Amino acid sequence: MKTVQTNVNVDLNVDTAAELYQALNKQVANFSVLYTKLHNFHWYVKGSNFFTLHAKFEEFYNAATERMDEVAERLLAIGGSPVATIREQLELSSVSEATGTETAEEMVEALVHDFRAQASELQEVIELAGSLEDKATEDMLIGMQAAIQKDAWMLEAYLGR
Ligand SMILES: [Fe+2]
Structure with missing residues (x-):
């Protein structure tokens, strides 16, 4: 069996x-697009x-860029290559991306949708990393997933749900 030494x-x-x-890499890409989308909403x-x-959107874009960097550097540590152009x-x-026409409430709705979708995508990656015995990646993503679920919950509370 050919393996990648990490x-x-x-x-x-x-x-x-x-x-x-x-x-x-898909999660690196998601965080990058979210980073720009959150700036759009912030502005x-x-x-x-x-x-x-x-202020809240600023907190979220700072979290998005930190998470992007963490996943990208984990990729490098295990022999991968993070996507590093906007195009890719x-x-x-x-x-x-943001449409540029969202009302404040629609911005929050869009983020609830994005955060929930990302949390469920992360579940698949967590299971994949777990099945490969890559505990460190699994652990990193579990922490990230919990934080994103908390963000989604807070936004839903803001919307009165
Ligand atoms: Fe600002």
Whole structure:
């Protein structure tokens, strides 16, 4: 069996490693698109909740870029190559960009949708990493998933749900 020697205590089979790299790269891409989308919302949000949402979207884009960096560097540590151009990230991402016409409430709705979708995608990657005995990746993603689920819950509470 051909394996990929990594810097960590995990030898990945080349085929399954490719699958894990692709799944992690999709999350790098998602965080990148979210980072820009959150800036869009931060800049263009209007209305009586401006101050609350403007500040909250900033917190979220800072979290998105930190998470992107963490996943990208984990990829490097296990022998992968993170997508590092906007073009590739847009192609790979399952998050759609802002339309530029969202109301404040629609911005929050869009983020609830994106965060929930990302949390469920992460579940698949967590299971994949687990099946490959890559505990460190699994652990990193579990923490990230919990944080994203918390963000989604807070936004739903904001919407009165
Ligand atoms: Fe700002």
